Amino acid sequence: MSEVLDILTLQGFDDEAAALHAALADVEQRLLGDPELVEARRVLGEAEAALKAVRADQRRLEDEVERLSDKIAPEEKRLYDGSVRNPKELSSIQHELQALTAQRGRFEDQLLEVLSKLEAATNARQAAAAKVQELEANWAKQSQQLRHDALRLNDAIARADLKREAQKAKISPRSFQMYEDLRRRKGGLAVARMQGGACTGCRVSLPDAVRRKAFSPVFVVQCPNCERILAAG
Numbered sequence: 718m719s720e721v722l723d724i725l726t727l728q729g730f731d732d733e734a735a736a737l738h739a740a741l742a743d744v745e746q747r748l749l750g751d752p753e754l755v756e757a758r759r760v761l762g763e764a765e766a767a768l769k770a771v772r773a774d775q776r777r778l779e780d781e782v783e784r785l786s787d788k789i790a791p792e793e794k795r796l797y798d799g800s801v802r803n804p805k806e807l808s809s810i811q812h813e814l815q816a817l818t819a820q821r822g823r824f825e826d827q828l829l830e831v832l833s834k835l836e837a838a839t840n841a842r843q844a845a846a847a848k849v850q851e852l853e854a855n856w857a858k859q860s861q862q863l864r865h866d867a868l869r870l871n872d873a874i875a876r877a878d879l880k881r882e883a884q885k886a887k888i889s890p891r892s893f894q895m896y897e898d899l900r901r902r903k904g905g906l907a908v909a910r911m912q913g914g915a916c917t918g919c920r921v922s923l924p925d926a927v928r929r930k931a932f933s934p935v936f937v938v939q940c941p942n943c944e945r946i947l948a949a950g
């Protein structure tokens with residue numbers, strides 16, 4: 718086999734290895750975490766904070782209602798149990814009771830509003846928690862698959878490296894250096910096939926002398942235009 722074909726084969730192995738490395742980088746990136754799960758956890762955190770705030774409001778209003786009820790009960794008792802006979806004092810108790818009851822009514826109205834918010838906040842928290850749970854279950858499966866993929870790709874890369882080393886041994890150090898240099902400078906395509914008398918790397922027509930030389934198995938010929946190594950056929 719001509720050296721050019723050996724170099725072309727090496728380029729094939731390098732392409733394969735590059736694809737494996739790109740796939741591994743993608744898997745490793747995805748293993749960093751599921752952005753949807755991160756977002757769902759953030760939403761759950763917010764829903765929990767909102768629910769906590771509504772519950773604090775509820776407790777505060779219930780305390781207010783209780784505090785007022787504790788004030789109202791003894792006043793009502795005094796008003797009706799006959800212990801107070803003075804009409805002026807009775808009227809004052811009545812006024813006081815009206816004020817307290819009105820105040821309690823306002824707190825009770827607020828409490829009703831808060832209780833309806835509590836239902837919505839509880840439902841929102843439940844939905845957010847269910848979403849997190851679902852995504853966590855998915856992630857457990859997905860990350861297991863990704864770890865498995867990473868192992869498989871690492872194995873494949875190790876095998877590709879061995880193949881590459883074996884192939885490299887067939888090529889002269891000078892040609893190998895030329896190939897490495899071209900691969901770096903020419904976007905990974907160091908060896909270009911000839912087609913219809915032109916270089917497929919740059920599409921420029923090749924002089925007959927260059928083509929003839931490229932068909933001979935003893936030479937490693939470069940395209941005069943793009944410098945790529947020319948492979949016949």
Ligand SMILES: [Zn+2]
Nearest residue numbers: 916919940943
């Ligand atoms: Zn060219």
